[in-house]
Amino acid sequence: MTKPVILTGLRANNDLHIGNYFGAMLPTIEMAKSHVDEYQINMFIPDLHSFTTPIDHDDLQRQVWSNARLFAASGLPLDNDDILLYRQSYVPAHSELTWILDCFTGFGELSRMTQFKDKSQGAEDVKVGLFNYPVLMASDILLYGAKYVPVGDDQSQHLEFTRDIAGRMNNKFNDLFEVPYEVSKQHEFFGKGQGLRIMDLADPSKKMSKSADSDKGVIFLTDEPGAAAKKVMSATTDDRASVNYNTIEQPGISNLLQILSLLRGHPIEDVETAYKGQSSYGDFKRIVADEVAEFLTAFQAKLADVNDDAIKAAFERSEVRANEQANATLLRVQQAVGLRQKA
Numbered sequence: 492m493t494k495p496v497i498l499t500g501l502r503a504n505n506d507l508h509i510g511n512y513f514g515a516m517l518p519t520i521e522m523a524k525s526h527v528d529e530y531q532i533n534m535f536i537p538d539l540h541s542f543t544t545p546i547d548h549d550d551l552q553r554q555v556w557s558n559a560r561l562f563a564a565s566g567l568p569l570d571n572d573d574i575l576l577y578r579q580s581y582v583p584a585h586s587e588l589t590w591i592l593d594c595f596t597g598f599g600e601l602s603r604m605t606q607f608k609d610k611s612q613g614a615e616d617v618k619v620g621l622f623n624y625p626v627l628m629a630s631d632i633l634l635y636g637a638k639y640v641p642v643g644d645d646q647s648q649h650l651e652f653t654r655d656i657a658g659r660m661n662n663k664f665n666d667l668f669e670v671p672y673e674v675s676k677q678h679e680f681f682g683k684g685q686g687l688r689i690m691d692l693a694d695p696s697k698k699m700s701k702s703a704d705s706d707k708g709v710i711f712l713t714d715e716p717g718a719a720a721k722k723v724m725s726a727t728t729d730d731r732a733s734v735n736y737n738t739i740e741q742p743g744i745s746n747l748l749q750i751l752s753l754l755r756g757h758p759i760e761d762v763e764t765a766y767k768g769q770s771s772y773g774d775f776k777r778i779v780a781d782e783v784a785e786f787l788t789a790f791q792a793k794l795a796d797v798n799d800d801a802i803k804a805a806f807e808r809s810e811v812r813a814n815e816q817a818n819a820t821l822l823r824v825q826q827a828v829g830l831r832q833k834a
């Protein structure tokens with residue numbers, strides 16, 4: 492019997508930040524550390540997704556390795572056969588399945604994707620790759636029959652799209668794919684009420700993003716701790732002079748409470764109770780800034796100890812296994828659509 496698969500990917504288009512860390516990396520890595528007896532864990536770098544928005548191509552290799560090091564520093568075990576760490580482009584089946592799924596995907600369906608609308612808005616020269624992004628993501632998930640896909644809130648729509656296309660193919664071709672669980676079940680599984688969305692410190696109406704125009708509101712895992720503390724101290728707040736968790740009325744302060752709750756591993760209600768009504772935002776920010784700096788100092792000490800040979804070995808071992816699994820699914824699909832003789 493094969494184990495159920497938990498799978499997530501993080502694009503290598505820039506260094507990763509605390510939103511990526513708490514939203515997608517940590518839930519996956521915690522499962523990898525404590526539940527690998529029950530699940531196969533796939534943590535991969537969607538390098539083909541990296542240039543759906545413009546990047547410096549000369550820097551992509553460095554970035555891919557940097558992200559793998561960040562996974563290792565976050566505690567991803569590198570030497571377990573059921574924990575796969577791989578690069579998407581090293582498994583050609585991802586691209587091949589994408590083309591096939593493209594031919595069963597509606598233009599209108601992809602045009603409604605919020606991420607596409609957001610990222611293409613105002614852009615002069617919108618690329619087909621950005622439009623097609625969710626189909627490649629669906630292939631990433633369906634090739635391994637992943638049931639659980641921990642992603643931040645912004646990716647929920649793409650997960651729903653994956654379920655739709657899988658269901659459509661299953662109706663047409665008789666149960667080709669395992670369908671991942673719906674978003675609410677995913678949250679239940681990972682012990683959360685909803686997908687996480689850490690906001691930009693400088694503009695708390697926007698999510699913290701590695702593709703943001705400015706770094707001022709983004710805490711990168713590689714930020715110098717003192718510089719990150721400064722970003723917290725200059726976070727945008729409001730003029731109410733009262734700490735409360737209210738994401739609509741006080742998005743900046745609520746975001747800082749959220750960050751503190753994640754750093755401490757305490758429920759947000761407990762953190763809110765501890766600081767509720769505090770009138771000095773400066774004092775409150777100092778507390779968050781110090782904890783952010785402490786977290787980064789500890790994280791970066793682990794990062795300095797990461798062994799590149801262990802990463803290389805994990806890539807090589809995992810990419811063999813990923814190709815075996817992905818090719819088996821691809822063959823089933825090729826047979827179903829008539830590209831290969833049925834067995």
Ligand code: ADP
Pocket residue numbers: 500501502510511512513514515641642643644645646687688689690698699700701702
């Ligand atoms: P970014 O938008 O920063 O470029 P990605 O789109 O590569 O990040 O996202 C990688 C993963 O991190 C996805 O699962 C995404 O949902 C999650 N993620 C990104 N930003 C945040 C955030 N601000 N809060 C929580 N999760 C996030």
